[in-house]
Amino acid sequence: MRSILVAAAALGLGCAAVRPPTLAASAVTGSPVLRAAELARVRCLLVAPFENASDAPLAADAATSALLGGVDAARTRAYPVRDLRALFRDTPLELPEGIPPSLALELAELLGADAALYGAVEGRGQGAESLVVTVRLALASHRDLLFATSAPVRPAPGERTEAAVRRTLLDAAQPMLARLGGPGPKRCFDPERSRALRAVALSEARAAQPPPPPPPPARLAPVRTEPRTARQADWARRLVTGDRFVAQDVTFTGRTAQLQRDAGLADLAVALAASPEARARIEAFVDTTSDPEADAKLSAAMAQVAIARLADLGVARGRLSWAGRGGESPLLPNFTARGRAANRRLEIVGLH
16 A cells, blocks of 8 residues: 555645535536637546446447547547556556546546546447437636537448447547647647556555554554664654655554554654654544545544644644645545555654
8 A cells, every 4th residue: 555655645636525526507418518719728638537427338438439439639648448457467456448537537647637538328229319428528627618529320231330430539529629629739648657656556556455464552662863764764764854755554443544554654763763853743644525525534634643643643733733635635546445555644844
């Protein structure tokens, strides 16, 4: 779990709480949504694999490939679907076949995309107009919906279902594709960011086994004035240089402020004793829910519990401050239990 937190924290990933895309005020059910002027802002695009709610097994893949082929590479760069799947392949965070809207928007923000393009194919593949394709484009940062439409699939005589889906979707999405992005250089999708996310996902496989139970407080290593381990020495240096780092070996019981494992706090106490000129701010984070106020209260309680434990270990309270960050800056998407657990953490900031 520690490698997950370090890799993602080093990225500085920020992700707002997942919420439904915001429809334009004039949008009417059944009518297309098209915010043409804002589509030019989308230069880095995540095209998510379409969901398939039909009995046509290849329809969703046809829809995804049609949209990818319809994006003008000179105006907008699309993150390759194969690379997106490769990020999480053979890990506990492997992506589902079709990606729902909330996950598409989370992944877009984690990868630094401006927006996510996603949709679905629904209905039966037998008979004319029995399939319907929908497509949506929403900004990753604010979830504002810039484009949305649905269209029935009307196969021509002898036309295969997949070909009809591609043709229908391109026709329906053309008003959006024609206005998407703009010419000119812009860097998209930093390879280092993608590699770090892959490392995060791989580290989850190594953390599949539950951690051992915490030792009784009486068995914690005594606080000393000199570091005795490489981690204590590294944290002492980071405190002095004002760095931010994730506290290893500090976990809470489920979604509570009850400490489950606090060996990392003992190491932090040693690091503070070895760097008496430094102070530390303890910042607590939780996995996002639909109740931001409850998230903020839980993170504040976690930070205060950590402060109390450090005081028990001999750290002067005057050297410590705290902040509850709620669901800010998730390290991983919240669509798995391990992702949510990774987002519940303590980060330490060295202060002069």
